Amino acid sequence: MSDTVATPPRRRRVTPQSLLQASGVLWFTIAAAGQWMFTYYILGAYIPRTASGQYERWNEVGLINGYVQGDWLGNLGFISHVLLAAFVSVAGVLQLLPVIRRRYPAFHRWTGRAYLAVAVFLAVGGIILIWVRGTRMNDWAALGTTTDGLLILVTAAFTLRHAMARRIDLHRRWAMRLFLVVNGVWFLRVGYMAWAIASGGAGMSRSMNGPTDIVMPYLAFLIPLVLLELYQKARDSRSMPFKLVLASVITSGAVVTALGLFGAWMMMWSPNILI
């Protein structure tokens, strides 16, 4: 007979802190699913068109200038940018999962190095596509995406520096900022779609020079970065109302993200997937 005394299972209390944490987990779960949907789109849309040698069919997905006849260097730069984008979309989520960091530290280190290198390649390549290849509809919006690219370089440098110096808390904070700015272009697509559904496309134009088209590339990285800082402040704060306000803001953010993802999947991604 067992001599252990059966104790009733301990019930977890709902507190402002646990609500805040739950809102963060909810947002991250939706975002992680959205990252995998984006990856599926990238692979499903570009691999069949590239593997079959029908490069001109890249443009079917609605690009500014993807495949350009005779520009082999630009085309190579474009397709390497796109295919490596699939890697960061999968790897970023894996890097932030605590279970992977704890159980597979070597995997975390190697994927982290590859992630940093690819993020830098994407940022530099993206800036070259915009300003050298001329892939832009208007300069102000292009400047917004360029700022995001520059922030990728800055946050990647801090993430690496703190990791090498074993300042793990600072490394984690910068890695989260890096994750958000690397996903700036993903937030841009999701943000556009959420706004288009909620407002009926207010401020958007086909030639991409409406007010929404111009501010969205800036908001796509500014809003997530500000929310991350506030979330961390609320988590470390003793103020219960602050925690509750932030929990509601992040939960609303999760709903907006889900709405934008639904729109992006239905209108931008799934119609272009061939496999």
Ligand code: HEM
């Ligand atoms: C780091 C994460 C990034 C990811 C995951 C990513 C993803 C993509 C994808 C999937 C495309 C193909 C377009 C499509 O099929 O929707 C694309 C194109 C492009 N990206 Fe990125 N990108 C990233 C970073 C950047 C950055 C930082 C810039 C600029 C500074 C940039 C500039 C561009 C440009 C100019 C194109 C061509 C768009 C067109 O021809 O219409 N990307 N990117």
